[in-house]
Amino acid sequence: MSLMKCNGIILKESKTKDEDKIIRVFTKEYGKLSFYVKDKKHNAATNIFSVVEIMFTEGENLHKVKSTYQIESFYNLRSDIERFTYASYFLEFIDELTEENNKDETLFNFLCYSFKKLEAYNDLELFKIIFEMRVLKEVGIYPNFFSCTQCEKDALNFDVFKGGVLCNNCKTESSFEILKSTQAAYIYILEAKIKDVYSFKVSDGVRMEMRKINDRFIKNNIEKEFKSLKFLGVL
Ligand SMILES: [Zn+2]
Numbered sequence: 001m002s003l004m005k006c007n008g009i010i011l012k013e014s015k016t017k018d019e020d021k022i023i024r025v026f027t028k029e030y031g032k033l034s035f036y037v038k039d040k041k042h043n044a045a046t047n048i049f050s051v052v053e054i055m056f057t058e059g060e061n062l063h064k065v066k067s068t069y070q071i072e073s074f075y076n077l078r079s080d081i082e083r084f085t086y087a088s089y090f091l092e093f094i095d096e097l098t099e100e101n102n103k104d105e106t107l108f109n110f111l112c113y114s115f116k117k118l119e120a121y122n123d124l125e126l127f128k129i130i131f132e133m134r135v136l137k138e139v140g141i142y143p144n145f146f147s148c149t150q151c152e153k154d155a156l157n158f159d160v161f162k163g164g165v166l167c168n169n170c171k172t173e174s175s176f177e178i179l180k181s182t183q184a185a186y187i188y189i190l191e192a193k194i195k196d197v198y199s200f201k202v203s204d205g206v207r208m209e210m211r212k213i214n215d216r217f218i219k220n221n222i223e224k225e226f227k228s229l230k231f232l233g234v235l
Contacts, residue, residue, distance in 0.1 A: 001057045001067060006030055010050050011091045011113060021046070022062065025054070026094060026111065031102040036062040045070035049077055049087060051112060071110070076119035086124050090131055096224050097139045100229035107138045110194055117198050122193040129185060129210045130198055132218060133189045143217055156183060158209075160216040182209040 008027035015021050021037045035056060036044055045052050045068035052186050053069040077087045094111060114131055121127050136142040136186035144164030148155035159175035166175050185202055
């Protein structure tokens with residue numbers, strides 16, 4: 001059986017009965033894949049968060065890890081409980097929104113860039129808002145902030161059920177008015193180059209609106225309850 005190579009970030013690890021483990025990895029080359037890790041010597045390199053180079057042989061459901069090389073461990077994410085929790089949530093979020101064997105190099109690069117950035121970013125709440133919305137954009141499930149979803153006029157009322165903003169003529173009972181700067185911030189998140197996407201600040205008013213929009217949009221479009229989010233609630 002021929003040996004294959006990939007680079008990936010470990011999304012999830014679970015121990016099996018006999019102390020081996022199964023890891024789910026978001027790889028650059030193949031999208032999400034699951035591997036069986038037999039030898040303990042690979043344990044350190046295949047911890048959650050790690051970016052790792054894996055040599056493997058193909059299996060029907062689980063590929064078999066033959067050798068590993070850790071490229072990045074994100075030590076600063078492990079040593080700080082708050083950053084650790086945010087990072088865990090980001091991996092859960094990616095896991096939920098991606099399919100096995102569905103290559104997405106842009107999303108992979110964005111995730112690695114975000115983890116690097118998260119090691120030293122101070123405003124974790126804003127970081128979460130930006131991360132979520134940019135991932136939603138990359139996977140193609142994101143609100144329309146550009147113009148009224150019904151008639152394409154300028155619009156500043158957000159309606160989660162209509163999937164975006166509505167003008168004053170089209171607004172509904174479930175829509176709420178948003179600030180022009182909230183709209184501008186979202187358009188920036190959706191359009192900025194990856195290397196620039198985390199480089200802005202917001203006022204408290206904008207932050208409040210963005211938190212509300214993100215939370216409602218995600219709740220309405222993704223059914224999953226994120227375990228790590230519950231933990232963030234009590235931090
Ligand atoms: Zn309209």
